[in-house]
Amino acid sequence: MPQAKFLQLAIPVPLRQLFTYAIPDALLEHSFTVGERVVAPFGHRHVIGIVMAIVDECEFAPNKIKAITNIIEHDQCIPQALIKLLTTCASYYHHPIGDVFHQALPVLLRQVEPPSIAPIIAWQCLPKTEDNAEVLSKLDNKRSKKQWQLYQLLSHHQQLTWPEIRTLGFNKAQLSALENKQLIASVEQLATPFQWHDDALNQENEFTLSTEQAVVVSAISQSIGQYSCHLIDGITGSGKTEVYLQSMTKVLSHHQQVLVLVPEIGLTPQTLSRFEQRFNVPIFLHHSGLNDKERLATWQNANQNNAAIIIGTRSAVFSPLPKLGLIIVDEEHDASFKQQDSFRYHGRDVAIIRAKQLNIPIILGSATPSFESLHNAIKQRYHYHQLTKRAAGSRQAKVSLLDVSNQTLQAGLSLPLKKAISQTLERGEQVLIFLNRRGYSPAINCQECHWVAECTRCQCPYTLHRGQGLLICHHCGSQKRVPAQCDSCGSVRIKPIGQGTEQIEEYLAQTFAQYSTVRIDRDSTRRKGELNKLLQQVLNKEHQILIGTQMLAKGHHFPDVTLVAMLDIDGALFSFDYRAPENMAQLIVQVAGRAGRASKPGKVLVQTQYPQHPLLQDLVNNGYQHFAKQGLNERQMAFLPPFGYQALVRADANYPSYPEKFLRQIATVNFSDCELAGPMPAAIEKRAGKYRFHLLLQAKTRQALHQGVTQVLQSLTNNEWQSKVRWSIDIDPIELSW
Structure with missing residues (x-):
């Protein structure tokens, strides 16, 4: 009779441990493998567990160990390389290992009932x-x-x-x-392993590289087959995508796979289009816009080596690719690569870890590299490549500051800006107005008693969406009808405060009635395919005035846009968040990059109340490179990342005293090599009915930080407030206000 064995499983529960299960007699003959999915009882339910180890002995009494109930009879085991990556992530981010594996799997593979595998x-x-x-x-x-x-x-x-x-x-x-x-x-579609063939490359769509591009492609090609991280710091329109494409050719020709990460779904269509034009190979997509069956199909084809190229957002970094030969992270600076809830990983950093483990090259591309990546490049941990010239001979648009401190604004627009818009439209060119605030106005108030309509669940003003006739909280999503009179004094003199994209659209449509105006933000692109439709209309010159939020800030190519105007960027100049100036500079440069991308010269106007502010002056006069170096010097003096390492402990509860007391008890721990800040209320203290507090840990070394986080986790066993709050740990936080 075979010797009894036990399985150690990763179970999707908020506990940082593996769980031991017995193998029932009916399955003793089955040859279990690490990475296999099994069905196991947990409490009053059955869950999917991932086999992490197979052991002959167990420290617990046999009668106290439950047995698994079933195995999943499908060729969908998690590959060993991916298991190693996920285990490393669970350790680095101090997150429950079962939840890490759970989130890395498609939804249909997390279910006890096996999914029906439909042909593609x-x-x-x-x-x-x-x-x-x-x-x-x-x-x-x-x-x-x-x-x-x-x-x-x-x-x-x-x-x-x-x-x-x-x-x-x-x-x-x-x-x-x-x-x-x-x-x-x-x-x-026949599922066959990817093999490079003679007509897989469409050379008709291949561009001749500039000298700068050729040097970068050559350096990347020489590193194929070994780990190296290449940071491509290229101005907007400098042809970074062409560098990606020609670097991919050599990898694909060796029958290897390529993983391409983009920060947002909005960039997926144009990326897919460029890749489809160049390569006649199986390309699969991975993003939240796909349904569960489509994401499962991508996972299966990647795992079986049927996919040559995977294009996806941050979670695509966990795609099982047995022959992965190259990873590309486009717009590597983008905050969208950071998961902001539950398993708080950073897609770019995980991609770098994966490249190291697989001993393959990785490319990070951006016109505005993050301070962390620039620091690593300066320290020669990354290969640093610069593209300083735009492709096709177009010139980079000049950024000018418009002083509006003494001007009367109409719908947030100054008179000089309106004149510039009029002149641009008369030349038959397009205009892009950028305002990173959707809705009609960020608040409404009473002109009599100055009452402001606030969300009671968040203690933040409601945003007016006049088109829908609603007040909507952008923090918790609650809605209410626009009141006919003031809740405080009964006055009917209620007016909007400030501007949103909806108001700008209304004003410009009236002011320039002979031209077509389009608004591109989350509200106007809710329906499937609507974003692609609007972008195509812009390219077809069906609209002359574009109004948009951050959705339009990066990656898009509008050859007829020659004027870009940015409104209301001053908030970042006085933010408590030390990353705010970096984010502001990146946003200005990225939005400015939408102007003058073809033969027509471009112009960028930034409206500000503080044109003499040193941060704005440095960025406009000296460029992003100089701005970033100055910012790094400031951070070095303050021991802030990347010269220090941080972890943020968040806690929230229904009562304001609970999270503060929970974190205050943690703060009593004797941290030898970590400094503490807090407990302190979050920037938005009450959100979705929960009161939120933060405790920030900072250390000079990564090792000291992780030791401090381990001390935090150990102290929780004696924390009397743990059961009364919801808490999380965020390693390397990039957003301190949430």
Whole structure:
């Protein structure tokens, strides 16, 4: 009879440990492997557990150990390399290992009931015949323009799946129309391991590299097969994407896979489009815009080496890629790479860890590198490459400050700015107005008693959304109708305070009625495919005035935008957050990069009440590089990251005293090598009905910080307030206000 064995499982619960389970007699003959998924009882429910170890002995009494109830009979084991990465992440971020594995898996693989594995359906063009030639000739007109574009796209590729077609801006109606006309047909996509072939590269779309680009590509190509981190610091429009594409070619030609991380879904369509034009290889997407079955399909194809390229947002860093040869992190500075709840990892940092473990190169690209990455480049931990010239001969737009301290503003716009807008539109060019605040206005108040409509759950003003007739809290999502009179004194003199994108759109549409105005923010792009549709309309010059939030700040190419105006950026100049100036500078440079990207010269106007502020003067006159070096010097004197290391302990509860008392008890621990700040209320003390407090740990070395965090976790066993609060630990926090 085989010897009894036990399994150590990672279970998705908030406990930092593995759980031991017995193997039932019915499964003793099964050959268990590390990374396998099994069904195990936990409390009154059954959960998916990941096998982390198989042991012959157990320290607990046999009658106290539960047995697993089932195994998952699918070829969906987590690869050993990914297990190593996730274990490292759980240790570094001090997060429960079961939850780390749970979040790295697609939703359908976290369920006890095994998912039904449906075949992947793709579409391809049917051969041209006499019967469909006439139908095809009628497609090339304005009424069937999108159908014609979709047909052309499919004719250049062997097959395209629905997620790819949808991401590229087409809908089901256009796809069905081509099917009904018998021009295309759906087929079951064969899942075969990726192999590079002669026609996998479309050289017609390959650009000639500049000298700077060629040097970077050469350096990356020489490092294929070994770990190296390459920071590409290239001004906006300098051709970083072309460097990525030509660096990928050598990796793909060795039958290896490439992982491309982008910060937001909005950048996925243009990235996919560029890659589809260059490579005729299997490309899969991974982001929150896909449904559960589509994300499972991506996971499976990546795991089985069927995918050549994975393009995704931060969670795509956990894709199981057995032949991964290169990782690319585009816009590496972006805060969207940091997960801000639950498992608080940083996608860029995890990608670097993964590249080290696999001994492969990684590329970090940005026009405004984060201070941490610049510091590592200066210390020669990264290979530092600069692209200082724009591709195709276009010139970088000049940034000018508009002093509005003594001017009367209408809807937040000054008279000189309105004149510049008018002149640009008269030349037949496009204008982009940037305001990082959606809605009509950030607050409403009473003109009689100065009452402000505040969210009772957050103690923050409601944002007015006039188009919907609602007051919406942007912190907790609560809504209410716009009151007809003041809640305090009954006056009907209620007016909006400040500006949002909705108000700017209304004012410009009235002022420049002969031109088309479009607003691109989270409110106007809620429906699937709406963002792609609006961006395409802008490229087609259907709109002359663009108004948008941070969604338009990076990555997008608008060749006819020659004037960019930025409104209300002064808040960052006086923020308590030491990262605020860095974020402000990155935002200004990124938004400015949307101007003059083609042959037409561009101009950038930044409205400010403080044009003489040294931070703005340094950025405008000396550029981001000098600004960043000055910022690094300041941080070095204050021992702030990247010259120090931080961990933030957050706590919240229904009563304001509970989180403060919880953190105050932690602060009594004798931390030998860590400094403490707090407990202190969060910048927004009450959010979604919870009172929130912070305790910040800071150390001069990473080792000392982790020792301090370990002391915090050990002290919790004796903390009488632990059961009364919800708490979390954020290693390397980048957002101190939440």
